[in-house]
Amino acid sequence: MSPSTPVHEDKRSPMLALGILSISFLMSVSNAVSGTIPLMEKYFSDVSRANVELLIVIPTGGVLLGTVISGLVSNLLGKKYTVIAGLSISLVFGIIPAFIFNYPAILISRAMFGVGMGIFTPLSVSYITDLFPEETRNRLLGWRNSVGAIGDSIMLFIAGFLINISWHTTYLVFLFLLVPILLVMFFVPKHYDNIVSEDGKEVEEDVKIKPTTNFGVIQLAFIFLLVCLFYSAISLKLASYVVNNHIGSAAAATRIFGFLVLCSIFSGLIFEKIAKWFGKYTVTIFYIITAISMIVMSFTTSIPVLLVLVLAAGFCNGIINPALTARMVHYSPKGSMNFTTSIIIIGINIGFLIAPYFFQFFGEMIGNAGPANMILWSGIFYVLLAVYDLVVVKKDKLTI
Structure with a gap:
């Protein structure tokens, strides 16, 4: 289909916006589990303080790698399944420290947790900028920040209870990622993978265009x-x-x-x-x-x-x-x-x-x-x- 050919306009459900905004529930890679540092220092008594703190910040490096490959993954899977894949990677590797207590394994899992975040985070913005006209886009970009803050608050609240059990169980907080996975799965249609909004109309994007920058x-x-x-x-x-x-x-x-x-x-x-x-x-x-x-x-x-x-x-x-x-x-x-x-x-x-x-x-x-x-x-x-x-x-x- 030509890049400028109008497609059937879908009646936008509020659940579509909710599904897209839910991708931003997790915007901070370290806040929820940063309180585990003192407890992990005691547990890993043979590991330096700097290396224990590395477990908290290493996801940032993973985010950089995940961000670099996000476009490649999106070309292979499409937007919807890339988001689900990234969220799933973060969920699986995010909870590994709750079950495996080996330092190298936890370090790798934390890095991979960041990779998952790097894969889905770019799409939390491009879905909004591609699909919605300017007025709605500005509203949703503002709400995206709010959703991220609310998500951080909820996860900090849950982590505050879990850490009283043990530092291991604190990492179960990332099961919260099931929420955006399900919302995207059920409320963000696959056909929006290559749809953009132009002059108030939905048009199908030419997937053959090679991404460039300036x-x-x-x-x-x-x-x-x-x-x-x-x-x-x-x-x-x-x-x-x-x-x-x-x-x-x-x-x-x-x-x-x-x-x-x-x-x-x-x-x-x-x-x-x-x-x-x-x-x-x-x-x-x-x-x-x-x-x-x-x-x-x-x-x-x-x-x-x-x-x-x-x-x-x-x-x-x-x-x-x-x-x-x-x-x-x-x-x-x-x-x-x-x-x-x-x-x-x-x-x-x-x-x-x-x-x-x-x-x-x-x-x-x-x-x-x-x-x-x-x-x-x-x-x-x-x-x-x-x-x-x-x-x-x-x-x-x-x-x-």
Whole structure:
């Protein structure tokens, strides 16, 4: 069928959107089981602390590999079965530590868990950008962030009960992945594998088009990398800042982070309206608010004020991410959305991976690697991102 030939328009069921959004239930590779580190250190007494912590972060490396091969798998199986395969890989390898207590086996299983995530995560975006018109797309991209935050909360809640039994049973939390597997299986039809929305109509995509990329996509991936890198200053440095400056305890800082989940849910739900209000300046405006929040944060000595500033930065991040994601439609070459999404996800993961080393290097370079100074400079870098965004919006004629 020709790429421009209209196909029969399906009456979109809300369950289709639910099935697609459910792919994003698991957006964090480590949160749910990070609490097992102290218990695993005792169990693996002959393994170094760094190697035990590696069990928590190794899925990120797996995500990078899975993201690279996602397009190849999708070409072989189609979108629907690629998502189911990726979710199934993450489920099976995710629960292996509950039954096998050998360190090398657990290390491999955790890496493969990440590979599964890397396979299905790009499709959680490309399904939305391919199938839905702009207004609906913006709404669902915002909801996607909310669904991820809700999924993380549910899994953290379940893991909190399971860890009281043993660290092994905590890994049974990944049985939760049965939920998106079943929702995709029953509510996301196979015929949507090669359907895209153009001018309000569903058309069948030409599968013979070879996926390509361009400078715009690479530029966007680099921006995602920088956003994740600078935003990491909060998660990496705030607790140390609070404790070192006798503002509060580590527990107080942890409670502040706990509110970020609610913030992510809220920002995702209202993203569509925010994007309508601010249009093409959405990203720029929320860069600036983030910058102000982080700069003021670095001088604050009050827990309540810190809470407000962290929530402001978290809310802004919940707007910036889907807004930048929506730009993928503008930059992505025709028939290459899955490949584009994979490139973006690689940029995001690299940003998070290099953050600790970047702050160490930059701190040594300027002669002050203190937590407050790193938060301050991250705020300054957000100002530079805002200036660059104004240039990009004008140059590339972006609508969001």
